Amino acid sequence: MTTVTMNRADLKAVCLTMLEAAAIEHPAGHQGKLAARYIIRTTSGERVGLMFEKGERTKPYVWVERRFARDLLDLDIEFRLSLASSLYQEAETGGKRTYGRHAALKSMRDLANADLIRFTIDRPEQMGMILQTLMAI
Template sequence: MNAEQLKAACLQRLDQRVAEHPAGHQGKLAARYLIRARDGDAIEIMFEKGPRGPANLWVEASRVSAFLEHTDLCHRLAPAATLYAVKGANGKPVYGRHSALKSMRDLAHADLVCIRIEALTELDRFLDHLQA
């Protein structure tokens, strides 16, 4: 499965298993979702579906830190402390993350984890963990 096919399969799976975020999707670049955990808690996630980058999922770090300790999923931390740390060409601080995260209340300024999805089974394991 190539990257484009993987992203399409991930989007299909997300559409089947979770609800679209009230902010909606961001055109061709990102899909925003809300997952309902068994306890009823709503968990925001954002999936990068753009043609240039990998199939990345963004989620609040506190939701997945224990899960990631026991998996081999490729991921990176994106701490809130690094937001606005870089200045743009005009000298003003820039957000420093995918712009689709800015309209998500729980993710916009939180410590996040970016998980690279390399197979549909990895997405299923991730969703199973959040919905447990």
């Protein structure tokens, strides 16, 4: 089977179209050119917040609260765990502590200080798998 590769901008555009069809805008709103914030309603009535990094300089990342991502970890999608316990990083001597994640997460109360999983999207099918799995919770 041949895998067709997409450029980053096209992949992000497809992912955003999928998100718009499956989710509603998060109460925190979208963040201009860098991030899109959403809420997905699950079949059990849960509200799952997620953020999609859409900036042109980053890979297509999707941030999801860890407790909802359990069934996503066995899929063929690269991910990174981001624990709340290591969120604020100590700055250099005398500096202030810095937030250790994408700044657009700070205004999402449900995600800002939670344990999160950041998925790296390489193919549109991966975004589809994430959305289908979350909606089935």
